[in-house]
Amino acid sequence: MTNGESATRIQVERRARILEAGLDVFAAEGFRGATVDGIARAAGLSKPNLLYYFPTKEAIYVALLGGLLDMWLDPLRALDPSGDPLTEMLAYIRRKLLLARDFPRESRLFAGEILRGAPEMGEMLSVDLRELVDARASVIARWMDAGCLARSDPHHLIFSIWALTQHYADFEVQVRAVLGRARDPWAEAEAELERHFRRVLKPDAPPAPQDRP
Incomplete structure (x- = not known):
């Protein structure tokens, strides 16, 4: 050398x-x-x-911050428009949770930038982030229109996924203080979020056919 x-x-x-x-x-x-x-x-x-x-x-x-947004958006990019809607959504939620678990410092750095008004990431948020979220929200809306998922606003559904998954990283000290040392918040979160979003995403059963007289 x-x-x-x-x-x-x-x-x-x-x-x-x-x-x-x-x-x-x-x-x-x-x-x-x-x-x-x-x-x-x-x-x-x-x-x-x-x-x-x-x-x-x-x-x-x-x-x-340079590569942070790309990493943060990878789970949403992986949402497959041709896949089974419920399976794809639950897989996305799990990917988001595991990203927060494995990269808690990056999650807090991102949250801190947003709380500052995103002075360094504002353009990326309004262009790159918005374009991807709009595209995936359109996919989710099509799944809802097809009766594969319960109807809601797709953008706000994505926001709720962000909030619930990143909470465990950004407020981990609070979560652990409430649950106590004997409990693993990440293992519990994975199971609980799947149960929660299965209920949220499950489409309403179609009405039973009416018997004609």
Whole structure:
């Protein structure tokens, strides 16, 4: 390995350490509470060393947000318009819950950005997010029109799925405090959300045919 290759590897590793530390700090402290000094400490680097890679905490924050929306939308993209409607919806709900479980810091980072008024993600939300949600809401509406799912507003149905699945990551401390140490909120959530949304999504039974006199 040449000195140039070694330097590049070290730079890549340090950049990754800074982003990982930034994710920890932003998720715990929020954007306003986070500082370059705090991120440098979490990364095990000096402040001047960190500033060599990222000139401001805003630069770290923007870099973290860069790929976040794509990851967050992957479960909705995977909804198959040609699949069985109830199976597809329940699978989407499970994917959303597991994403929140496996990436709680990213969930809190995203929530924090939204609470700030989405200054960095506003355009992506109004274009990329909206286009995907509109497209999947149209699929869900067709399933409802075909009698495969209970009728509701598809956009608000998606919002309710987001709210119920991400709650377990964004408010995990509260959930665990209420349930106690002996209970696993994620295992319970997976089973409970499936039961809940089966009831919500189950189409009304067609009316029984009337006997003619």
